[in-house]
Amino acid sequence: MALQDICNFQSVFEDSLTTEYPAVPHGKKIASNYVSGLPFSNNKSLFHFYIPVAEYLDESPIQFGQISTVQNCSADSSEDPFLTSSTLPTCLPFASSQSVPLPFPMAHGTTTLAFMFQGGVLAAADTRSSCSGLVACPASQKILPIHSHLVGLTSGTSADCALWKRILARELRLYQLRHGRRLSTSGAAKLLSHMLHPFKGTELCVAATLCGWDGGETGPGSRGETTKNQMTDLFYVCSDGTRLRGMLFSVGSGSPYAYSILDQGVHWGLTVDEAKSIAREAVYRATYRDAYSGNCVDMYHITSKGWTRRNREDLKEEYYREKERRKHEKTERRDVTFSD
Amino acid sequence: MLFTCMFQHFGDPGKMKDYHYTGPVEHKFSPYAFNGGTVLAVAGEDFAIVASDTRLSEGYSIHSRDSPKCYKLTDTTVLGCSGFHGDCLTLTKIIDARLKMYKHSNNKTMTSGAIAAMLSTILYSRRFFPYYVYNIIGGLDEEGKGAVYSFDPVGSYQRDTYKAGGSASAMLQPLLDNQIGFKNMEGVEHVPLTKDKAVQLVKDVFISAAERDVYTGDALRICVITKEGINEETIPLRKD
Numbered sequence: 001m002a003l004q005d006i007c008n009f010q011s012v013f014e015d016s017l018t019t020e021y022p023a024v025p026h027g028k029k030i031a032s033n034y035v036s037g038l039p040f041s042n043n044k045s046l047f048h049f050y051i052p053v054a055e056y057l058d059e060s061p062i063q064f065g066q067i068s069t070v071q072n073c074s075a076d077s078s079e080d081p082f083l084t085s086s087t088l089p090t091c092l093p094f095a096s097s098q099s100v101p102l103p104f105p106m107a108h109g110t111t112t113l114a115f116m117f118q119g120g121v122l123a124a125a126d127t128r129s130s131c132s133g134l135v136a137c138p139a140s141q142k143i144l145p146i147h148s149h150l151v152g153l154t155s156g157t158s159a160d161c162a163l164w165k166r167i168l169a170r171e172l173r174l175y176q177l178r179h180g181r182r183l184s185t186s187g188a189a190k191l192l193s194h195m196l197h198p199f200k201g202t203e204l205c206v207a208a209t210l211c212g213w214d215g216g217e218t219g220p221g222s223r224g225e226t227t228k229n230q231m232t233d234l235f236y237v238c239s240d241g242t243r244l245r246g247m248l249f250s251v252g253s254g255s256p257y258a259y260s261i262l263d264q265g266v267h268w269g270l271t272v273d274e275a276k277s278i279a280r281e282a283v284y285r286a287t288y289r290d291a292y293s294g295n296c297v298d299m300y301h302i303t304s305k306g307w308t309r310r311n312r313e314d315l316k317e318e319y320y321r322e323k324e325r326r327k328h329e330k331t332e333r334r335d336v337t338f339s340d
Numbered sequence: 341m342l343f344t345c346m347f348q349h350f351g352d353p354g355k356m357k358d359y360h361y362t363g364p365v366e367h368k369f370s371p372y373a374f375n376g377g378t379v380l381a382v383a384g385e386d387f388a389i390v391a392s393d394t395r396l397s398e399g400y401s402i403h404s405r406d407s408p409k410c411y412k413l414t415d416t417t418v419l420g421c422s423g424f425h426g427d428c429l430t431l432t433k434i435i436d437a438r439l440k441m442y443k444h445s446n447n448k449t450m451t452s453g454a455i456a457a458m459l460s461t462i463l464y465s466r467r468f469f470p471y472y473v474y475n476i477i478g479g480l481d482e483e484g485k486g487a488v489y490s491f492d493p494v495g496s497y498q499r500d501t502y503k504a505g506g507s508a509s510a511m512l513q514p515l516l517d518n519q520i521g522f523k524n525m526e527g528v529e530h531v532p533l534t535k536d537k538a539v540q541l542v543k544d545v546f547i548s549a550a551e552r553d554v555y556t557g558d559a560l561r562i563c564v565i566t567k568e569g570i571n572e573e574t575i576p577l578r579k580d
Contacts, residue, residue, distance in 0.1 A: 131492075157494070158496040159463075160467070160494075162496050163495060203468065
């Protein structure tokens with residue numbers, strides 16, 4: 001599996017199977033073996049210790065994606081997510097230890113949206129990346145192109161989304177090389193969903209929306225009748241196992257506000273310009289009301305020719321224009337009442 | 341390593357703690373500690389600057405006044421890491437080893453962009469027990485332009501023009517936004533940053549940070565990276 005390659009899961013796993021699983025007193029770390037010919041294998045630290053639940057854990061700065069520790073106690077510690085999917089005997093010591101509480105917050109909070117219409121798929125997102133109250137990055141990129149005809153929107157922890165997108169891009173390319181055809185959006189969504197499944201229950205938080213155009217190269221039987229013979233597709237994949245196909249998705253803390261604008265205006269027959277302005281308005285309204293969304297709007301349009309990116313637009317100007325309009329309306333209203 | 345000192349950073353900032361006897365308190369072993377320190381990096385047209393203070397603290401004590409947080413990786417790249425000193429040391433050891441391996445198998449030094457991508461995967465490999473380190477890489481890219489890559493503790497990164505990390509980052513980043521990014525100012529001419537002006541700005545910025553952040557002070561180590569090489573300079577800061 002992909003993440004296992006990065007973390008040298010296979011070699012570490014074999015080591016721990018052959019040697020008896022040691023009951024290590026806390027504080028002892030197994031020395032990393034750089035010279036073993038593998039890139040690196042230092043992730044098997046044995047800082048297992050029982051942490052009783054304390055009130056500061058409830059106030060832990062990580063609010064999003066943090067599964068309550070009761071779930072983790074069942075099988076093994078969440079520091080070894082790989083082992084949940086393996087056939088390692090369950091008589092692990094320290095089985096009731098929970099994950100180490102992190103002393104720092106993760107980047108989170110966003111508004112992303114995507115919808116299908118007659119001119120393809122339109123994806124839009126804000127660019128603010130926040131870390132429990134601090135804006136970690138006002139210009140982050142939440143729409144990541146995976147290949148020429150597939151674009152993914154990310155929501156959740158930014159590190160998780162960035163890395164999993166990379167892993168997905170690699171797996172799609174490998175599929176294309178091995179099978180001679182490109183995997184459809186539906187297949188890519190299924191692949192991502194299955195890759196994330198071993199990490200269900202851990203703190204991983206990825207909520208991705210995949211928007212793509214499936215060319216004639218993808219195999220038969222992958223299209224439904226509802227998409228009116230168009231090859232675009234839109235999927236929502238979440239790290240808790242959800243995989244949904246739809247015509248309209250909005251994800252993130254600002255999604256309720258975006259949904260209200262989109263539900264009002266989106267229909268199949270939109271022109272490209274109308275669709276762009278609705279998407280922009282939806283993100284703008286979400287940034288207006290949601291504290292964790294803001295800064296700029298990114299927009300990608302996917303058609304049979306691939307994805308095109310619109311220049312990033314700073315919403316600051318829009319706020320000033322809105323202020324002018326309001327001021328203008330107020331003076332107009334005042335003139336009207338005076339003239340009665 | 342007691343956890344009590346962490347509250348002022350990540351707990352509720354405005355709430356006063358009530359000091360009265362609540363019963364026996366169990367102190368847990370925490371594998372993390374916060375050793376303070378601030379790191380800053382600025383990228384210019386043909387130079388990059390990585391600067392850090394040199395104070396190593398823990399709780400109310402100062403362990404060392406001469407522990408700089410800039411680590412030279414290659415002739416064109418410097419890494420600044422602050423946070424938990426133990427993880428900083430291990431991480432730099434791992435990066436050095438990986439750089440050597442790359443050099444031996446590919447017969448060339450890693451570029452700044454490649455180091456950044458590699459650091460991202462190294463950090464993410466410890467997704468469920470992260471390195472408590474805030475990294476900023478400063479260096480020159482293949483075209484000779486300055487590049488700054490900023491990371492979060494689990495490996496999310498991107499290329500910036502300037503970034504501050506560590507304990508005083510929340511104080512310094514808005515100042516850099518204003519002075520280098522010309523943000524939140526109207527009608528100002530955007531002059532490109534020269535190397536001397538950038539060095540002076542970094543010095544001023546750290547002096548301000550030392551005034552207001554207890555974990556920043558003692559001395560400032562500035563590494564200026566140009567195509568001629570890396571030039572290091574140490575300037576004293578407040579010691580209290």
